[in-house]
Amino acid sequence: MTIKALGIDLAKNVFQLHGIDGTGTPVLRRRVLRAQLLEQVAQIEPCMIGVEASTSAYFWAERFERFGHTVRIISPQYVKPFRLNQKNDTNDAQAICTALQQPNMRFVPRRSVELQDIQALHRARQRLVNHRTALAAQMRGFLRDRGIVFPRNIGQLRRTVPLVLEDAENGLTVSARATIAELFDFLREVDRRIALFDRRIDEAFRASPLAQRIAKIEGVGPKISTAVVAAVGDGREFKNGRHMAAWLGLVPRQHSSGDRTQLFGISKQGDQHLRTLIVHGARAVVRTAARKTDGKSMWVNQLRERRGFNRAVVAVANKNARVIWAVLRRDEPYRKAA
Numbered sequence: 001m002t003i004k005a006l007g008i009d010l011a012k013n014v015f016q017l018h019g020i021d022g023t024g025t026p027v028l029r030r031r032v033l034r035a036q037l038l039e040q041v042a043q044i045e046p047c048m049i050g051v052e053a054s055t056s057a058y059f060w061a062e063r064f065e066r067f068g069h070t071v072r073i074i075s076p077q078y079v080k081p082f083r084l085n086q087k088n089d090t091n092d093a094q095a096i097c098t099a100l101q102q103p104n105m106r107f108v109p110r111r112s113v114e115l116q117d118i119q120a121l122h123r124a125r126q127r128l129v130n131h132r133t134a135l136a137a138q139m140r141g142f143l144r145d146r147g148i149v150f151p152r153n154i155g156q157l158r159r160t161v162p163l164v165l166e167d168a169e170n171g172l173t174v175s176a177r178a179t180i181a182e183l184f185d186f187l188r189e190v191d192r193r194i195a196l197f198d199r200r201i202d203e204a205f206r207a208s209p210l211a212q213r214i215a216k217i218e219g220v221g222p223k224i225s226t227a228v229v230a231a232v233g234d235g236r237e238f239k240n241g242r243h244m245a246a247w248l249g250l251v252p253r254q255h256s257s258g259d260r261t262q263l264f265g266i267s268k269q270g271d272q273h274l275r276t277l278i279v280h281g282a283r284a285v286v287r288t289a290a291r292k293t294d295g296k297s298m299w300v301n302q303l304r305e306r307r308g309f310n311r312a313v314v315a316v317a318n319k320n321a322r323v324i325w326a327v328l329r330r331d332e333p334y335r336k337a338a
Contacts, residue, residue: 003028006049006069007097008037009089010056018093019044029090042067050100052076052092053108058116073108074099077269106247109237111230118204118230122223125197126273128190135187139180146172158187201226210234214324216334218296219281219316227274228324235329241322248275250318266314275317282316295337 003019006028015037019028032040037060041049046068051057053073061071074096083095099105111119136157143149143161148170150160161184164170165177172180205211205222208229215225238244245251249269268275286309289300304312327334 003047005097005100007093008051009093010051010054016089016093018097050096109232115230118226121201122227128194132190139183214327219285224277224281231274235325241325244325245318245321248321279317283313285316286312
């Protein structure tokens with residue numbers, strides 16, 4: 001039995017395999033347990049294996065490649081159009097196998113263990129930032145119920161809450177005061193842990209020449225540069241800068257037919273965390289460009305006047321994504337516009 005392409009629907013304990021030969025005829029349809037998967041794959045002659053991007057995709061890809069197979073990881077959104085009938089493991093594995101053979105299919109960039117570690121730092125930090133945002137919103141809500149209002153700013157909250165807790169004349173009950181105090185202590189502990197992750201990200205930045213090179217770009221710092229390197233490596237998975245910008249969801253969404261072209265807002269596809277960081281960096285560039293006279297700042301200022309602040313931010317983010325790709329792929333330092 002010769003298998004040309006094999007689609008594997010990854011799961012926790014039970015895995016579905018769908019293999020085809022050179023003529024496209026299905027020659028393997030099998031459901032295996034986790035303990036049997038590597039043994040089954042080892043018995044197959046080296047072929048192309050496709051898996052969906054998931055939390056265990058890199059782990060299994062590395063294991064399969066030890067047996068001489070070529071592994072491609074596919075985003076679930078690109079597998080879905082090839083699924084026939086209802087969603088189940090059998091149809092999913094078949095859809096993965098079909099998607100794997102498409103000549104224009106886009107695959108997920110591979111990451112080494114070191115890059116996965118950096119990405120884990122970013123994801124863990126973002127989880128804590130989300131917790132901090134939720135804590136701050138809850139404290140503001142509790143205090144607003146008691147007639148105490150202050151701006152929606154985390155720095156303002158850190159300054160105001162201790163003063164509120166010390167004020168014995170503000171009408172807070174003993175129970176409410178204790179509740180706010182506990183939440184505020186928790187927020188300070190979250191702040192401490194976020195600062196710890198910040199230091200670890202800075203260490204990863206200092207250890208990465210690629211990250212240091214792209215950090216020279218305006219609007220790109222240690223957090224953005226390490227997140228980019230963790231997500232795309234040296235950028236070889238993208239054929240050009242526009243391809244990378246599209247992968248990040250920073251290009252217009254289309255709904256066109258015939259001679260009728262419709263463009264909407266950005267597609268927001270790809271890595272949401274990375275796109276958010278790049279947009280935040282671009283926002284800082286647009287905000288500070290008014291005080292500068294270099295070529296890029298003048299372009300940003302003119303764009304802001306014509307299209308408004310938010311569109312200018314997205315345009316700068318798109319441009320930065322393309323510049324990042326160029327710096328990564330050409331192995332050259334960033335040259336700032338005059």
